[in-house]
Amino acid sequence: MKLFIFLIFSISSALCLVPVKEGWKLVKSPLDSPHFHDVMEKIYSNIPAAKPNVRSGRIAGGELASLGQFPHLVLLYNVDKFGDTYICGSSIISHNWLLTAGHCLHEISYTTVYAGIINRILGPAVWSREVTAASGNFIFHEEYKGVQNDIALIRLVTSIPSHPHVGNIALPRRSDASVVLDGKMATVAGFGRINDVQMQPSEHLRFMSQPIYPNSKCETVFGKVNVRDTNLCLSGANGKSTCQGDSGGPLVTEIAPGRNVLVGIVSFGAESGCTLGHPLVFTRVASYLDWIEKITGIYIYD
Known part of the structure; x- marks a missing residue:
C-alpha cells in the first residue's frame, strides 16, 4: 500500500476588531491577499488527479464547523522553493508557537499563517502574518525523515493577537x-x-x-x-x-x-x-x- 501525505491548495481570512500587533494584519477577504488569484487559478484549473506534486484536500465526509469551535486551528499558506503554493493545518500550542507536520514545511520558503479562520472565501476575516524559513522560525525534529518523526514547530516572533475565536489547545501531560x-x-x-x-x-x-x-x-x-x-x-x-x-x-x-x-x-x-x-x-x-x-x-x- 502506497502512502500519501496530506497537503492542500488554498487560502483564507477573518476580521478581529482588536489592536494589531507588529507583523500581524487583518485580512477582510481572501481577495485582499496578493496570492489569492494565483492560488485559485491553480485550484480550479484542470489539475491531473494523479500528478505527484499536486497538494490538495480536506476532511472527507465531515460536518461544518461553527465559528470558534476550533480556535486552535491555524491555516498555513505555504510557498515552496519551486514557487508552488499549497496549504496545511497547524495548532496553536502557545501565543508564540504553532505545531504542525514536518512534511508541511519541507523545502518551504515562507508561509502565511491565518488564525481564526472558518470560511476561506467569505470570512469573517482572520489574523495573518508571514513567517519565513530564512529567519530560522521553522524547526524540524532532528530525526525527521518523510513520515518518520513527522513533526515541526513554527516560531512566531510576535504573539498572536487575542480574540474570542483564537486560542491554544492543551498539550498532553x-x-x-x-x-x-x-x-x-x-x-x-x-x-x-x-x-x-x-x-x-x-x-x-x-x-x-x-x-x-x-x-x-x-x-x-x-x-x-x-x-x-x-x-x-x-x-x-x-x-x-x-x-x-x-x-x-x-x-x-x-x-x-x-x-x-x-x-x-x-x-x-x-x-x-x-x-x-x-x-x-x-x-x-x-x-x-x-x-x-x-x-x-x-x-x-x-
Missing part, C-alpha cells in the same frame, strides 16, 4: 503517554476535498470524529516500517477521513473528563483514496513532549 487511547473518539478538522473525485477544496472548515485504533490496524496497511510507537492510528471507516491537504492539522480527544488534549498531527494515509475505509496515521504528540519543551520552553506537566 507526561503521564498521558501511558493512557491507552484505543477506542476513544477523536476529532480532526481541516479544509479540502469533499471526496476522491471532486478536486475543489471545501470552502468551509469541516471536522469529523472517529475512534482511535490500535497501531496494529495501520501496520497491516502501511507496514511496521512506516507505523511506529511514535504514531497514532485512527479509523477511516464510513467515508469519514482526513484527506489530501489536512496535513499538520490537529487530532483532539477528551483524554480525561473535561480535558481535551492535542494527541495527534495529521501525517499520512492511503494513496488509493480517502474515502475507501483505510485507517489514518498521525504523529503521536505525547512521544515528543521533551522535544517540544526543549525547543519552546512550554512547561509540560507531569
Whole structure:
C-alpha cells in the first residue's frame, strides 16, 4: 500500500476588531491577499488527479464547523522553493508557537499563517502574518525523515493577537503517554476535498470524529516500517477521513473528563483514496513532549 501525505491548495481570512500587533494584519477577504488569484487559478484549473506534486484536500465526509469551535486551528499558506503554493493545518500550542507536520514545511520558503479562520472565501476575516524559513522560525525534529518523526514547530516572533475565536489547545501531560487511547473518539478538522473525485477544496472548515485504533490496524496497511510507537492510528471507516491537504492539522480527544488534549498531527494515509475505509496515521504528540519543551520552553506537566 502506497502512502500519501496530506497537503492542500488554498487560502483564507477573518476580521478581529482588536489592536494589531507588529507583523500581524487583518485580512477582510481572501481577495485582499496578493496570492489569492494565483492560488485559485491553480485550484480550479484542470489539475491531473494523479500528478505527484499536486497538494490538495480536506476532511472527507465531515460536518461544518461553527465559528470558534476550533480556535486552535491555524491555516498555513505555504510557498515552496519551486514557487508552488499549497496549504496545511497547524495548532496553536502557545501565543508564540504553532505545531504542525514536518512534511508541511519541507523545502518551504515562507508561509502565511491565518488564525481564526472558518470560511476561506467569505470570512469573517482572520489574523495573518508571514513567517519565513530564512529567519530560522521553522524547526524540524532532528530525526525527521518523510513520515518518520513527522513533526515541526513554527516560531512566531510576535504573539498572536487575542480574540474570542483564537486560542491554544492543551498539550498532553507526561503521564498521558501511558493512557491507552484505543477506542476513544477523536476529532480532526481541516479544509479540502469533499471526496476522491471532486478536486475543489471545501470552502468551509469541516471536522469529523472517529475512534482511535490500535497501531496494529495501520501496520497491516502501511507496514511496521512506516507505523511506529511514535504514531497514532485512527479509523477511516464510513467515508469519514482526513484527506489530501489536512496535513499538520490537529487530532483532539477528551483524554480525561473535561480535558481535551492535542494527541495527534495529521501525517499520512492511503494513496488509493480517502474515502475507501483505510485507517489514518498521525504523529503521536505525547512521544515528543521533551522535544517540544526543549525547543519552546512550554512547561509540560507531569
